Amino acid sequence: MTNSQRSSTPTVSHPLLTLPADLDPQRLPRHVAVIMDGNGRWAQQRHLPRVVGHQQGVETLKELLRCCQDWGIPHLTCYAFSTENWGRPGLEVEFLLTLFERVLRQELHALIQEQVRIEFVGQLQALPQALQAQIQEAVARTRHHQRVWLTVATNYGGRQEIVHACQALAQQVQRGELTPEEIDETRFAQQLYTSTSPDPDLLIRTSGEMRLSNFLLWQIAYAELYVTETLWPDFNRESFYQALVAFQQRQRRFGRL
Numbered sequence: 001m002t003n004s005q006r007s008s009t010p011t012v013s014h015p016l017l018t019l020p021a022d023l024d025p026q027r028l029p030r031h032v033a034v035i036m037d038g039n040g041r042w043a044q045q046r047h048l049p050r051v052v053g054h055q056q057g058v059e060t061l062k063e064l065l066r067c068c069q070d071w072g073i074p075h076l077t078c079y080a081f082s083t084e085n086w087g088r089p090g091l092e093v094e095f096l097l098t099l100f101e102r103v104l105r106q107e108l109h110a111l112i113q114e115q116v117r118i119e120f121v122g123q124l125q126a127l128p129q130a131l132q133a134q135i136q137e138a139v140a141r142t143r144h145h146q147r148v149w150l151t152v153a154t155n156y157g158g159r160q161e162i163v164h165a166c167q168a169l170a171q172q173v174q175r176g177e178l179t180p181e182e183i184d185e186t187r188f189a190q191q192l193y194t195s196t197s198p199d200p201d202l203l204i205r206t207s208g209e210m211r212l213s214n215f216l217l218w219q220i221a222y223a224e225l226y227v228t229e230t231l232w233p234d235f236n237r238e239s240f241y242q243a244l245v246a247f248q249q250r251q252r253r254f255g256r257l
């Protein structure tokens, strides 16, 4: 089974009225993944505390979500907190986790109004209880929505996800439900946190760093990579448009000629 058959794609029923005329609506990415990087540098440039950059970054994400709604891109996945980000100063970690909880609480009504389905991927059980509760509520109250799926990678690490999938498969083998030979790419992908979404077509990283930082290692095998020098809080509708133009200029070959 291919990845597209395995996934259930939301239907986009609203008109694409605001899609820039030089973008081909037939060749838009179905799934955009974003490494939202550069909040700290954005704040430092303004002689502000790093956390102000994180606050501003939330506004960028809200605008990007609106773009996806307006332009008919059904899946958006964003990297909010990596398994490595625990290594930052305690105060910054605490600020980030509190910010996520507050934003989720404040934005839940808008997500419901806008028919957004929100999901979270990562080791969620390690997050503070209050954040976990807010996540559960947001997921439960938006799970029937079909317009845009927003996936937030929180305490996410690509390697951790792969190890977790291996453990799940090993347990199935141990219980006699599966033989090692039956493990194939489809079965493996079904054990990943992202099993219900198609693989990303486009991966955007802001702030110029040419690395993956442990994001979606399996899923981006054939994603088009787009790195911009723009810092995440400055990434706007125009920047996203530029990324989509670049995407549409790529020739995706998937190993063929």
Ligand code: IPE
Binding pocket: 036, 037, 038, 039, 040, 041, 042, 080, 081, 082, 085, 096, 207
């Ligand atoms: C990305 O911005 C946000 C998170 C990792 C949570 P950074 O905080 O990494 O910003 P820079 O890279 O230090 O500028």
Ligand code: IPE
Binding pocket: 035, 036, 037, 038, 079, 080, 081, 082, 085, 209, 211, 213
């Ligand atoms: C990647 O950004 C993680 C998130 C955006 C959440 P980082 O700023 O943590 O990545 P590195 O440290 O530059 O690789």
Ligand code: MG
Binding pocket: 037, 038, 039
């Ligand atoms: Mg960074």
